[in-house]
Amino acid sequence: MNLLLLEAADFVAADRVILTGRRLRHLQEVHRAEVGETLRVGLLGGEMGEGRLLRLDTASAELQVRFDQPPPAKLPVTLLLALPRPKMLRRVLQTVAAMGVPRLVLLNSYRVEKSFWQTPFLEPAAIREQLILGLEQARDTVLPEIIVEKRFKPFVEDRLPQLAADTLGLVGHPGDFPACPRAVQQPVTLAIGPEGGWIPYEVEKLAEAGLTPVQLGERILRVETAVSALLARLF
Amino acid sequence: MNLLLLEAADFVAADRVILTGRRLRHLQEVHRAEVGETLRVGLLGGEMGEGRLLRLDTASAELQVRFDQPPPAKLPVTLLLALPRPKMLRRVLQTVAAMGVPRLVLLNSYRVEKSFWQTPFLEPAAIREQLILGLEQARDTVLPEIIVEKRFKPFVEDRLPQLAADTLGLVGHPGDFPACPRAVQQPVTLAIGPEGGWIPYEVEKLAEAGLTPVQLGERILRVETAVSALLARLF
Structure with missing residues (x-):
């Protein structure tokens, strides 16, 4: 946690927050914070700044906070996974x-196992929890928008063309395709397939919606590694 | 597992292997392989090719294999973490x-917790197990060299200058430094710090050994994400 992320419910006055639960434990056990110390704070969806630890005990922590800095810019990308x-x-x-991805679409694909859609990790509270961890890690305050699309065809036919309009549309796909471009100067819509890749029908449908296949070398990367590698290359 | 990695001990004839244990279970449970099927195989440290599944039962699997393809090229990089x-x-x-990193140095730093050095995951067999998983994922056969250096100063003073000679030396470090270069055409020595970053003394010592600080934007990334992002940007 490189940023203590605060929400409206934490405030007991305009410049005071009281923390309990996970963030309190983190202050005590990982950060080993001491009264008087200054910590980086951010207001969820808002600015970042500093918080001075006024009180810390086993039940709660109290901080005086001020905000004076915008969160970092997001990447100009819509990511489809x-x-x-x-x-x-x-x-x-x-x-x-x-x-710093501002919008993520979690999409079905032929090679997505049906059981994956049953996971409790797809519940909004569970998604939010992981996003908060990512924001705290990177020092950002703005939650990405997550769109869950259980049906490939209607999404790609009806919604994707509009989402991808006026962007550079790309599908990461192994094979005899151009290499993924570098340091692009425009917004991007990027689709990354499942383990085992998109099936040809899906690549075709994504292409009809404006996304061109590109490859990232002959190594097959895990999704998480492919996401960070492709984003770092593009922006 | 996108490649079935074979070792000398698996061979019962020049073109026959018998598999048990983890790879057998993977064939049965994840791959759901069937007799007659052809699978991608690689010889650890050697070539890649195909294996035809001759027999599969609860005790073992037997494959007929041939090798005809070199493994993918490694990146021209030495990574210090x-x-x-x-x-x-x-x-x-x-x-x-x-x-595809061919050489990794695991190095001490002021901000590395001492307890991290006690982990059983640093034992050679445990390191090898994770490397094999990475090779199987990416379809490569050649293990990276892993150098474990518990003392920062002697390594950076005595060994690093030679390791970094004739390479572009870089230290990933947040701050007012040039951005990490892109698409470099020469070998690189890249150092990535601990959570919380290198301390100034360490950046100074790394600079004396020929490594120049570069930054990757204002977001603080986890080590794993920083590794894939920096490598994707550099190569």
Whole structure:
């Protein structure tokens, strides 16, 4: 946690917050914070600043806070991911939030196991928890928008063309395709497939919606690694 | 597992292997392989090719194999990492192997917790296990060399200048430094710090050994994410 993320419910006055639960434990056990210390804080969805620790005991922590700094810019990207397996999903959500992706679509694909859609990690509270961890890691305050799309075809036919309009549309796909471009100067819509890749029909449908296949070398990367590698290359 | 990695001990004839244990279970439970099927195989440290499944039962699997393809090229990089916390170490080892890093130095730093050096995940067999998982993921056969350096100063003073000679030496470090270069055309020596970063003394010593500080934006990334992002940007 490189940023203590605060929410409206934490405030007991305009410049005072009281923390309990996970953030309190983190202050005590990981940060080993002491009264008088100054910590980086951020207001969820708002500015960042500093908090001075006024009181810390086993029940709660109280901080005096001020905000004076905007959060870092997001990347100009909409990321489409074939729904990863539950364990990977949690890490990918953190990575996506940490790297500054403002919008993520979790999409079905032929090679997504049906059971993946049953995971409790897809519940809004569980998604939010991982995103918060990513924001705290990277020092950002703005939650990405997460869109969950259980049906590939209607999404790609009806919604994707509009989402991808006026962007550079790319599908990460192994094979004899151009290399993923570097340091692009425009917004991007990027689709990354499941383990085993998109099936040809899906690549075709994504292409019809404006997304061109690109490859990232002959090595097959885990989804989480592919996400960070592709974003770092693009921006 | 996108590649079935074979070792000398698996061979019962020049073109026959018998598998048990983890790889057998993977064939049965994840791959759900069937007799007659052809699978991608690789010889640890050697070539890649195909294996035809001759027999599969609860005790073992037998394959007929042939090798006709070199493994993918490695990246021209030596990676220095401040020793990550044990859980992260395991994932980083997989990522390093998957992305094609040929040489990794795990180094001490002021901000590496002393307890991290006690982890059983640093034992050679445990390191090897994670590297193999990374190679199987990415379809590579060649294990990276892992150098474990518990003392920062002697390594950086006595060994690093030689390791970094004739390479572009870089230290990932947040702050007012040039951005990490892109698409470099020469070998690189890249050092990535611990959670909380290198201390100024360490950055200074790394600079004396020929490594220049570069930054990767204002977001603070987990080590694993920073590794894949920096490598993707550099190569």
